[in-house]
Amino acid sequence: xxxxxxxxxxxxxxxxxxxxxxxxxxxxxxxxxxxxxxxxxxxxxxxxxxxxxxxxxxxxxxxxxxxxxxxxxxxxxxxxxxxxxxxxxxxxxxxxxxxxxxxxxxxxxxxxxxxxxxxxxxxxxxxxxxxxxxxxxxxxxxxxxxxxxxxxxxxxxxxxxxxxxxxxxxxxxxxxxxxxxxxxxxxxxxxxxxxxxxxxxxxxxxxxxxxxxxxxxxxxxxxxxxxxxxxxxxxxxxxxxxxxxxxxxxxxxxxxxxxxxxxxxxxxxxxxxxxxxxxxxxxxxxxxxxxxxxxxxxxxxxxxxxxxxxxxxxxxxxxxxxxxxxxxxxxxxxxxxxxxxxxxxxxxxxxxxxxxxxxxxxxxxxxxxxxxxxxxxxxxxxxxxxxxxxxxxxxxxxxxxxxxxxxxxxxxxxxxxxxxxxxxxxxxxxxxxxxxxxxxxxxxxxxxxxxxxxxxxxxxxxxxxxxxxxxxxxxxxxxxxxxxxxxxxxxxxxxxxxxxxxxxxxxxxxxxxxxxxxxxxxxxxxxxxxxxxxxxxxxxxxxxxxxxxxxxxxxxxxxxxxx
Numbered sequence: 349x350x351x352x353x354x355x356x357x358x359x360x361x362x363x364x365x366x367x368x369x370x371x372x373x374x375x376x377x378x379x380x381x382x383x384x385x386x387x388x389x390x391x392x393x394x395x396x397x398x399x400x401x402x403x404x405x406x407x408x409x410x411x412x413x414x415x416x417x418x419x420x421x422x423x424x425x426x427x428x429x430x431x432x433x434x435x436x437x438x439x440x441x442x443x444x445x446x447x448x449x450x451x452x453x454x455x456x457x458x459x460x461x462x463x464x465x466x467x468x469x470x471x472x473x474x475x476x477x478x479x480x481x482x483x484x485x486x487x488x489x490x491x492x493x494x495x496x497x498x499x500x501x502x503x504x505x506x507x508x509x510x511x512x513x514x515x516x517x518x519x520x521x522x523x524x525x526x527x528x529x530x531x532x533x534x535x536x537x538x539x540x541x542x543x544x545x546x547x548x549x550x551x552x553x554x555x556x557x558x559x560x561x562x563x564x565x566x567x568x569x570x571x572x573x574x575x576x577x578x579x580x581x582x583x584x585x586x587x588x589x590x591x592x593x594x595x596x597x598x599x600x601x602x603x604x605x606x607x608x609x610x611x612x613x614x615x616x617x618x619x620x621x622x623x624x625x626x627x628x629x630x631x632x633x634x635x636x637x638x639x640x641x642x643x644x645x646x647x648x649x650x651x652x653x654x655x656x657x658x659x660x661x662x663x664x665x666x667x668x669x670x671x672x673x674x675x676x677x678x679x680x681x682x683x684x685x686x687x688x689x690x691x692x693x694x695x696x697x698x699x700x701x702x703x704x705x706x707x708x709x710x711x712x713x714x715x716x717x718x719x720x721x722x723x724x725x726x727x728x729x730x731x732x733x734x735x736x737x738x739x740x741x742x743x744x745x746x747x748x749x750x751x752x753x754x755x756x757x758x759x760x761x762x763x764x765x766x767x768x769x770x771x772x773x774x775x776x777x778x779x780x781x782x783x784x785x786x787x788x789x790x791x792x793x794x795x796x797x798x799x800x801x802x803x804x805x806x807x808x809x810x811x812x813x814x815x816x817x818x819x820x821x822x823x824x825x826x827x828x829x830x831x832x833x834x835x836x837x838x839x840x841x842x843x844x845x846x847x848x849x850x851x852x853x854x855x856x857x858x859x860x861x862x863x864x865x866x867x868x869x870x871x872x873x874x875x876x877x878x879x880x881x882x883x884x885x886x887x888x889x890x891x892x893x894x895x896x897x898x899x900x901x902x903x904x905x906x907x908x909x910x911x
Contacts, residue, residue: 349408353382356401358390367405391436392421392539394477394498399539421495421539427578427601427622429615432667433542435500441661442668443713444478444502445470445695446627448677449486452698453854453866453881455678459818460489462881465809467493469700470674475713480504480626480670483548483582485531494540501538502603502626502670504545504582505531525569532573541577544570545626547595548582549605555583555590564598582626587613606630608659611666625669629656632683632692635703635858636836636875638724645681645688645861649704649723650739657712658764671695671709676860687861697858699879700822704741711743712764718790719743720783725836726797731774738769744783744791752777758784799829801838803901806893813850813884813891813909820853821882823905825895827873834876840897843870844880849909850891853883884909 352367364384372378382404390398399421406414426434433440450456451466458466467490470476479494480502494501505528528546535541546566553559567579578600585591586607591614596602602618603626604610614623633649640648653671660666676694683692690698695706707721720742728736740747740761748758749769759767761783772779776797783791807824827838846852855864855871857878864871871878882893888910896902 349406349413351380351382351404351406353384353402353404355384355386356403358398358400363387363400386422389422392423392495393436393438394440394500397421397496397498399495418537419492419495420537423539425542425577427667429618429620429622430665432622432665433624435542440477440500440668442478442500442624442670443474443476443709444480444500444668444670445474445476445674446480446482446670446672447674448482449484449490450678451675452856452858452879454820455866458487459820460487460492461814461819462822463487463489464493464496465820465822466675466700467497467499469696471497471499473700473702474674474695474706474709476674476709477713478502478668478670479674480545480582482627482673485535488534491535491538491540495538499540500542501540502543502545502580503531503535503541504548506548506550525566528566529569529573532570536574536577543577543601544574544579545603546570546579546581548627549584550581553594554581555585555588555594557593559594560598563595567598567600578622580626584627586610592617603627611659611663615665622667623665624667625660627672628660628669629653629671630682630693631656631705633703633705634692634860635697635701636725636877642684645684645686646859647683647692650737651705652739652741652766653705653708654765657709661712661764675700676858681860684861687863689863690860692860698860699824699856699858699877701824701858701877701879704739708741708766711741715743717743718783718785720747720781720791720793722749722779722781722793722795726774726776726779726795727835727837728774732776734774735771736774738772738779740767740769740781742766742781742783742791744785746784748782748784750778750780750782751775796833798833798835799831801827801835801840801897801900802830803828803832804842804895804897804903805832806895806903806905808882808905808907811905811907813882813907815849815884815886815888815909815911817884817886819884821907823880823882823893825871825873825878825880825903827876827897827900836876838873838876840900841870841872842878842895842897845869845894845896846880846882846891847894848891849885849887849889850893850907851883851885853881855880882907 351370354365357363402418481504483506580603584605601622605627631653634646637646673693676698681688704723749756779795805826857874859874891907893905
């Protein structure tokens with residue numbers, strides 16, 4: 349029997365190969381090592397995602413018995429205690445989000461296309477460059493998406509546990525490492541994975557000598573299969589003795605959940621270990637809502653997350669961090685209980701529609717792109733003559749606010765901050781903010797008082813479906829006025845009809861208190877928006893989506909389904 353491996357470059361050419369005869373007795377197994385040198389390798393990075401394939405073939409008796417293709421990337425990692433994370437020796441501030449694995453309409457049963465779409469939304473809408481798996485390994489498709497899109501990953505498994513029984517085993521070696529090793533073996537070939545996180549907020553053991561013993565044992569299991577990445581954890585403790593006798597004593601790099609005062613303390617205590625924010629923010633807001641309504645369980649969006657990002661941004665030795673969370677998710681309703689049924693932590697809501705605080709992160713995570721964003725909306729019938737607060741997120745030097753063409757004054761934009769005009773007299777019309785750099789207008793944003801709902805508008809990121817019965821295209825549904833502007837207070841009930849070579853894969857609207865079914869031919873708009881998922885069948889051809897609502901002009905999209 350012969351085993352051979354060929355390395356295939358991103359352009360499809362073979363850049364190296366090796367192999368030879370392997371002796372294998374019946375009903376036995378053997379590990380065979382192949383070594384291939386890639387000359388002048390094209391590096392995988394956030395900007396250029398060069399991916400290679402290792403193609404291994406088993407041949408016997410003149411025929412191919414088995415063949416396996418493993419995708420991988422070539423890059424270097426460095427974790428500097430004074431200057432943070434380096435990818436291919438280029439400094440990269442981790443601009444990350446934590447994420448669970450669920451989505452509107454489909455719950456945790458997300459097809460690969462939705463996993464890819466979600467990662468793309470985080471990168472495009474926020475400037476996100478890093479993902480934390482919270483608190484378990486994700487579907488393989490998520491890592492593949494990060495490989496292709498250019499996102500680095502903090503791969504995580506919540507192993508030790510914080511039960512009383514765990515701590516009661518003091519002095520007993522912690523030897524159950526099977527699922528930790530399984531994560532390493534499954535995910536180690538993804539160039540996007542840069543670190544292994546072995547626990548999250550394990551209160552009973554994270555600051556205990558037994559915790560250090562447990563963590564060391566787990567690290568040994570990791571290093572048995574991978575010595576190229578560091579081991580870490582997500583610790584929510586606050587400065588003190590626990591960091592010195594528990595996980596912090598043994599782990600390779602230090603992940604800090606919240607407790608921003610830990611950064612300086614830990615940098616002094618562990619001058620040879622890199623520090624990063626493994627979990628930050630936990631800010632809550634409800635998309636498009638600007639007056640807290642405790643009965644409806646809707647929190648206001650008049651907030652700024654600068655208190656969470658500024659402590660990381662201003663310290664070069666902090667490698668960045670991961671906000672809790674990128675998307676809202678089912679369960680853990682905060683700050684309310686029933687009727688709220690999902691979290692409000694996301695920078696994007698359950699549908700992936702951006703909340704206002706998403707623009708704060710986009711401003712500071714993509715500073716090369718001038719941005720101004722103002723809120724709230726400007727539809728306040730009955731409040732004429734009353735004052736409103738208007739907030740602005742921007743990365744410009746200075747911003748100026750106008751109401752119906754009249755300047756309400758300019759303000760310097762503090763670094764990693766925001767500005768407010770707190771006494772704007774409500775008059776229907778148009779708010780406009782202009783952003784200046786070196787005295788020149790480089791960005792503008794307008795918010796206008798809209799008319800009544802007049803029509804529906806459908807928007808999809810693509811128009812072709814893969815005929816596999818799983819592919820899904822999320823479609824944004826907007827309630828607009830006669831001028832085509834989204835009506836920010838609209839709650840119209842929208843009906844969906846999908847015909848031809850597709851089906852309705854589910855619905856949502858981002859309302860954390862909505863109890864309408866996830867699988868249904870209808871959904872109410874929430875603050876002007878809702879979503880329907882168009883799902884492929886095993887049939888090729890044309891599919892049509894029609895959205896309708898009483899008294900409004902309907903909208904239709906066409907999709908092509910093919911193999």
